[in-house]
C-alpha cells in the first residue's frame with residue numbers, strides 16, 4: 468500500500484510549513500531518505516523563490532566564444548527567466564548585459580544574434596555602446612537641461628562576475644558568489660574533458676549552427692535531473708535502439724561499439740553537479756564505425772591522439788551531466804549543451820547547441836549535423852522520448868490526489884564512494900543510483916533556504932553523496 472507522507476509545503480505562513488511566510492525547502496526535499504514532495508515542480512510561490520534564491524545567485528551558462536568572434540558580435544541568451552545579451556565590445560572584451568533598457572525596460576536587442584555598433588532602444592532611442600555605457604539620449608540637452616542626470620550611472624545592467632572555461636562563458640548576478648572554480652568544485656575536471664576537442668588537446672571547438680529553442684510543458688528541474696545521471700531510463704529509448712539510431716546501439720554511436728564496453732561511474736559533487744562517466748578498458752580502441760570511411764578515420768585518429776595526450780585520463784568519457792542548476796551537457800556522443808530555462812513552474816524553454824572540432828573536415832561536420840539533429844533537439848528521436856516522460860511527470864504533480872505522494876529517489880542510497888581516476892563522490896555500475904539527483908535537490912534546498920551566499924554553509928562531501 469502506498470504511504471502518504473506529510474510534508475510541510477505550506478507557503479502561506481501556517482505553522483510548521485513556512486519560515487516567516489516563506490517556503491522551507493528542507494521540509495519538502497528529504498535527500499537523506501530520497502523523498503521529494505511533488506509541489507516543488509508546480510507551485511508558483513516556490514517558483515518565485517527559486518528565481519530569487521537559485522537563479523539570481525548561481526553561476527549560469529551563457530554561451531560560447533565562437534558565437535561572438537568579432538568586436539560588435541552579440542547573441543541573446545537567458546539567465547533564469549530574463550533575457551541577456553552576450554557581446555564582444557569594440558575593444559574585444561566580452562560582456563553579459565541584462566537586455567532591458569534603463570529608461571522604460573524595452574529590450575534593447577531583439578535579434579537572436581548579429582553584429583552591432585551600438586544597441587539602440589527601439590522605444591525612445593536611448594543608445595548604449597557594446598561596452599554597456601549609455602552614450603546617447605535623444606533630446607537630452609533640452610529635456611534634461613534643468614535637471615541633468617549622470618549618464619554614467621544609467622548604462623546597461625551588467626553581471627557581477629564572468630568566467631570562461633574552454634570557450635564557454637558563464638556569469639552570475641551575485642558579487643558575493645564563490646569564484647567559478649569553487650562553484651564548479653570537482654566538476655571542473657569533468658567539464659574540461661567534456662569540452663575538449665576529440666583529440667583531447669587545446670584546439671578550438673565551435674558551435675555547429677545556431678541554438679535550437681523550443682518550449683515544453685515540464686518543470687525545468689525534471690529536465691536537469693534527467694541529465695544529471697538518470698541511468699535507469701534507458702528503457703525509454705527502446706524504440707530508437709530497435710531501429711539502430713539510439714544511444715545504446717552501435718549504429719547510433721560516433722565512436723563505434725567496443726568488445727568490452729568498460730565501466731560506468733556516477734559522479735557528484737557537494738555543489739549539486741552530477742555526471743555519468745564511461746571508463747574504457749585500458750588499451751582498447753573503438754571499432755565498428757557505422758559511418759563513412761573518412762569520418763571513421765577522423766574519429767579513430769583523434770581517439771588515438773587523445774589517449775597519447777591524456778594518458779590514463781583519456782579512458783574517461785563524461786557521457787552526460789548537469790551543472791547546477793540548469794546547464795546539462797553530453798561530453799562526446801553527441802557533444803552538446805542544453806540549458807533548461809524556466810518559463811514559470813510548468814514550462815521550460817529548451818536551448819540546445821552542438822559542438823564540433825573547428826578543424827574537422829566538412830564531411831565530419833556534415834555527419835555530425837545529421838547525427839545531432841536525429842538524436843537531440845525538438846526533432847531528435849531520443850530527446851522526444853525524454854520529453855514525453857518529463858511532460859507527464861510534471862502534469863502528475865498538479866493532481867489533487869497525486870500531489871500528496873512524494874517522488875521516490877531512493878536508488879543507491881548509502882553506497883557512494885571514491886574512484887582512483889575521478890574526483891567526487893562515485894557510485895559504480897552495476898548499482899543504479901540516484902545519488903546525483905539527490906545531490907542536485909539537496910543543493911537546491913540549501914540555496915532555497917539560505918538568505919545569501921554568506922549564510923550558505925560550505926558544502927561537504929557528504930552533501931554530494933547524500934549517503
Ligand code: FES
Nearest residue numbers: 568570571588591
Ligand atoms: S524604453 Fe528604451 S528608450 Fe525608452
Ligand SMILES: [Fe+2]
Nearest residue numbers: 700704849853
Ligand atoms: Fe534519455
